[in-house]
Amino acid sequence: MKKYLVIGNPIEHSLSPLIHNYWIKKNNIDAIYEKEKLKKKDLGSMILKIKKKKIHGINVTVPFKNDIITHLEKLTPEAETTQSVNTVYLDNNTITGHNTDIDGFRLAIQDIKFDVSNKLVLILGAGGVVPSIIHSLYKMKASKIILTNRTKKKAENLKKLFKDLEIINWGQIQKFDMIINATSIGLKASDELKLDFSKFGKNKFFYDVIYNPKETNFLKNAKKLGNKIENGKKMFIHQAAQAFKIWHQIEPEITNEINEMIDK
Ligand code: ATR
Numbered sequence: 001m002k003k004y005l006v007i008g009n010p011i012e013h014s015l016s017p018l019i020h021n022y023w024i025k026k027n028n029i030d031a032i033y034e035k036e037k038l039k040k041k042d043l044g045s046m047i048l049k050i051k052k053k054k055i056h057g058i059n060v061t062v063p064f065k066n067d068i069i070t071h072l073e074k075l076t077p078e079a080e081t082t083q084s085v086n087t088v089y090l091d092n093n094t095i096t097g098h099n100t101d102i103d104g105f106r107l108a109i110q111d112i113k114f115d116v117s118n119k120l121v122l123i124l125g126a127g128g129v130v131p132s133i134i135h136s137l138y139k140m141k142a143s144k145i146i147l148t149n150r151t152k153k154k155a156e157n158l159k160k161l162f163k164d165l166e167i168i169n170w171g172q173i174q175k176f177d178m179i180i181n182a183t184s185i186g187l188k189a190s191d192e193l194k195l196d197f198s199k200f201g202k203n204k205f206f207y208d209v210i211y212n213p214k215e216t217n218f219l220k221n222a223k224k225l226g227n228k229i230e231n232g233k234k235m236f237i238h239q240a241a242q243a244f245k246i247w248h249q250i251e252p253e254i255t256n257e258i259n260e261m262i263d264k
Contacts, residue, residue, distance in 0.1 A: 002031040003054070004247065007046060008061035011037040013212075016059055018261055019240045023252040031056070031248075040067055047071040047095055050088060057089045057247040059240075065128045072097040082131035083161060087243040098246065101132035104239030106140060111234050114178070114205055116140035122176035123147045124193065125183035126154040129209060133182065134162050146174055150183075178205040186216030193218050202226050211236060214263065233262055 006016040012035075020033035038046065043064060049055040060068050065084045069075065072088065076098040079085045085097035109116060121142045123130060126149035137145055146166045149155040155167045168174060173195065185191045187210060195218075206222035211233035219229045237254055244252045 002029075002056040004031060004033040004057045004059075005046075005055055006033070006035045006059040006061060007038055007043075008035075008064060009037050009039065011035045011061070014061060015236070015262055016061075016240060019237065019258060020244060022258060022261065023241075023244050023250075024248075027248065027250050027252065029248055029250075040064065043068055044071050047088070050090055051093075051095055053090070057087070057243070059243055060086050060088065062128050069097060071095075078102050078135070081161070082135050084128065084131050086132075086239065087246060089246055099132055100239040100242035100246075101129055101235070102136045102139070103242050104235045104237075105133050105136040107238040108230070108232075108234035109136075109140065111238075112230055114228070114230075116142050116178070118143045119177040120175060121145045121178045121180065122174060123180045123182055125149055125181065126151070126158055127182055127184065127209075130182050131158060131161055133180065133209075134158065134165065138162070138164075142178075146176070148172060173199065176200075176204065178207060181206075181208040181210065181216065181218045184210075186210045186213070186218055189213055189217075191217065195221075197221050197225055200225075200227075203228070205230070208232060209235070211262070233259070237262070 006014050014035050017033050017035050024031050065086055068085050073095045078099040079097045082099050084099050087098045087100050089096055116137060119142050121137055134145055146168055147155050148168045148170050150170045159165045185193050205228045206219055207230050208216050208219050209232040210216050211231045214231060223229050241252050
C-alpha cells in the first residue's frame, strides 16, 4: 500500500486527508493519505523517507512551503518562481517539489468565469499562499497587483520575487477591480478587517482565501453592498486535484459530495 501525507504545523484542521482518501477510494487505488504535524528540523528525515520509497508523496502546508525547498533535489518552474512548494514526489529518483496552488487558484477563478485580464488587483496579506496567487494573477494577465501587509518587511520580500508588485502601507486602500483577503483575519467568526466598504463602489470582486467559515465578514459585507464574492474552497479542491494527478496519473472528479464534505 502506498502512503501519502500532508505535513504542517498546526495540521489538525487539514481537510486534505478527507479529499485525497475520497479520491483514492473512488479510483480503487491501494493507498492511504494521512496528516503529520512536525517541526522544521524533521523536514530532512521526512524527505529521506520519500527517497527510500517509504512514503510516496507529500503535501506541504503552513509554515513549511518555503522551508522544505533546501531539502529537495529539483524544483519545477512554478515552485522556483514562487519559492513555494506544496507537493513533493519522486521523479526518476529525483526528489521534486512542485506548486499546485498556482493552478488551483487559476482553475477556481476560471470555474466562476471571472476574467482577470487587465484588472487591478489589491491583495491584503503576505502569508504562505500569496506568492502562488500573485504568480497565477500575472499568468492570467492582471494589469497591476498592489499588496498591503501589516508587516511591511514581508511585503517587500515578495517584491524581490515579483518586481512589478506595488507595496502600499497597511490600512491604506487603493482603487481596485478585485480584492483578495489573504490574511488570517476571518478564521474566527468575530474577526473583522477594518475596511471602509462605503468607499469601494459597487460591482467589485471580493475573494477570500479562507473557506471555513464559508462567508467571512469580509465577504458578508461585500455581498450586502452588491459585489461579487468567492471563498477559497474551489482553490483548495483544485490544488488537491492537481497533486492527485501528479501522484496517481488520474484526473480526479470534483463531485458534489466533495463540496459537501468540505462544508461540514
Ligand atoms: P502563513 O503561515 O501562511 O504566512 P500567516 O503567517 O498566519 O500565514 O499569515 C497570515 C497573514 O495574515 C499575514 O499576512 C499576517 O500579517 P503579518 O505578516 O503582519 O503577520 C496577517 N495577519 C494576521 N493577523 C493579522 C492582524 N491582526 N492584522 C493584520 N494582519 C494580520
